[in-house]
Amino acid sequence: MPTTSTVDRDRLARLMAAELDRFARAHPRSGKLHEQAKASLVDGVPMNWMVRWAGPWPPFVDQAGGAHIRCVDGHDYVDFCLGDTGAMAGHGPSPTVAAVERQLRRGITHMLPTDDAIAAGEDLARRFGLPLWQFTITATDANRFVIRLARHLTGRSKIVVHDHCYHGSVDETFATRAADGRVIASRGSIGPPVDPALTTRVVDFNDVADLERALADEQVAAVLIEPALTNVGIVLPEPGYLDAVREITRRTGTLLIIDETHTICAGPGGMTGRDGLEPDLLVIGKTIGGGIPAGTYGMTRDVADRVRPLIDVDDSDIGGIGGTLAGYALSTAAIRATLGEVLTSEAFGRMIPLAERWEVGASEVIARRDVPWHVARLGARAEYHFVATPPRTGSEQAAHMDPVLERFLHLWAMNRGVLMTPFHNMALTSPATTAADVDRHTEVFDEAVAALTA
Numbered sequence: 001m002p003t004t005s006t007v008d009r010d011r012l013a014r015l016m017a018a019e020l021d022r023f024a025r026a027h028p029r030s031g032k033l034h035e036q037a038k039a040s041l042v043d044g045v046p047m048n049w050m051v052r053w054a055g056p057w058p059p060f061v062d063q064a065g066g067a068h069i070r071c072v073d074g075h076d077y078v079d080f081c082l083g084d085t086g087a088m089a090g091h092g093p094s095p096t097v098a099a100v101e102r103q104l105r106r107g108i109t110h111m112l113p114t115d116d117a118i119a120a121g122e123d124l125a126r127r128f129g130l131p132l133w134q135f136t137i138t139a140t141d142a143n144r145f146v147i148r149l150a151r152h153l154t155g156r157s158k159i160v161v162h163d164h165c166y167h168g169s170v171d172e173t174f175a176t177r178a179a180d181g182r183v184i185a186s187r188g189s190i191g192p193p194v195d196p197a198l199t200t201r202v203v204d205f206n207d208v209a210d211l212e213r214a215l216a217d218e219q220v221a222a223v224l225i226e227p228a229l230t231n232v233g234i235v236l237p238e239p240g241y242l243d244a245v246r247e248i249t250r251r252t253g254t255l256l257i258i259d260e261t262h263t264i265c266a267g268p269g270g271m272t273g274r275d276g277l278e279p280d281l282l283v284i285g286k287t288i289g290g291g292i293p294a295g296t297y298g299m300t301r302d303v304a305d306r307v308r309p310l311i312d313v314d315d316s317d318i319g320g321i322g323g324t325l326a327g328y329a330l331s332t333a334a335i336r337a338t339l340g341e342v343l344t345s346e347a348f349g350r351m352i353p354l355a356e357r358w359e360v361g362a363s364e365v366i367a368r369r370d371v372p373w374h375v376a377r378l379g380a381r382a383e384y385h386f387v388a389t390p391p392r393t394g395s396e397q398a399a400h401m402d403p404v405l406e407r408f409l410h411l412w413a414m415n416r417g418v419l420m421t422p423f424h425n426m427a428l429t430s431p432a433t434t435a436a437d438v439d440r441h442t443e444v445f446d447e448a449v450a451a452l453t454a
């Protein structure tokens with residue numbers, strides 16, 4: 001990965017060594033658990049992404065509540081990672097906990113609907129403007145299912161994604177472009193089932209001409225996008241870009257799928273609700289269950305009417321869409337409570353100004369310490385990036401990533417009671433986050449940047 005050096009690397013290495021030492025001394029119990037875990041868990045963690053936490057081992061959690069986590073060594077953290085958005089509703093929001101407790105006693109799963117599913121579908125329809133919904137366990141599943149539906153419905157084989165996208169562990173989306181423009185597997189893609197050039201075309205975010213070219217031969221079933229890139233760090237759409245995406249997809253008979261799993265941070269209806277976008281299909285997962293596994297996809301009545309005659313009812317359980325626990329009672333109870341009572345418009349009205357406060361605080365540090373960085377924000381989500389001008393494509397953004405510097409800033413913060421997302425500097429505010437939590441980040445970020453630039 002390219003690294004633009006915006007700081008002195010020797011100083012960074014020295015500071016990093018001191019912070020690793022500080023973490024190790026302050027987290028002996030987590031260290032011991034990690035050693036024990038290595039005997040039964042690969043690399044001592046239950047899921048491979050957890051090796052990306054900035055310390056020599058991750059802090060093991062004792063308890064989480066609201067916007068805070070306490071580790072087994074007794075340290076309290078302001079949590080801006082919030083389970084990489086899985087806990088965007090805050091840890092253990094009371095309405096979700098109450099609904100889940102109630103449902104646990106009434107039957108967890110039974111392959112039959114409950115009225116919670118109706119309330120959840122109605123809430124989603126109001127937020128996103130699409131009338132018909134289906135539930136899944138994860139956003140990955142939902143993306144896989146809508147891709148299959150789009151291919152089935154259009155009879156076309158290819159999908160289009162943005163370069164440097166992430167939509168979950170969905171085979172078709174692990175694609176990027178080589179310097180000569182060929183579609184190749186993206187960096188780190190593990191065991192692609194086929195050459196991604198067979199399934200996927202890749203376009204640059206904010207590049208209308210690129211999309212025109214990709215859709216011109218009308219071989220593409222669907223364009224699957226986040227309306228702002230988030231997983232390579234926030235890259236916002238330029239004025240008119242998303243309108244152009246909609247116009248070109250309509251003109252070429254290509255379905256438009258919007259994945260709001262992360263961009264829900266823009267407001268109760270994500271960017272679709274906020275900006276009046278008109279997808280044919282929409283996917284969202286993670287946040288909506290308040291921490292209970294939950295994903296969903298919605299569609300227009302037109303898509304539903306066109307796809308229904310193509311699927312034989314006797315084959316509906318073996319067609320490659322759905323799952324035994326998808327839409328199960330515990331999950332739909334959690335979605336109903338989380339959307340209806342936690343991630344409300346009123347909550348976003350508090351979360352977004354707090355993310356603005358985070359943005360202002362971090363931007364002031366950047367200006368005061370005179371480093372060539374900037375802060376990007378989308379609603380309740382904000383991040384610092386190691387380049388002065390906001391990039392307009394995923395590859396421009398990726399070129400300015402600096403994993404060593406990121407890791408140092410996250411470790412410095414963690415050592416002083418602030419958790420940042422280990423993947424992309426993301427700071428997310430929840431309904432439980434306070435101004436004091438945000439100011440704590442500004443304070444430790446200032447100290448870190450001061451140490452780097454002193």
Ligand SMILES: Cc1ncc(COP(=O)(O)O)c(C=O)c1O
Pocket residue numbers: 138139140141143166167168169226231259260261262285286
């Ligand atoms: C935009 C987007 N879509 C889908 C997913 C997949 O979510 P999950 O891992 O819960 O399936 C992610 C995960 O980070 C995501 O960022």
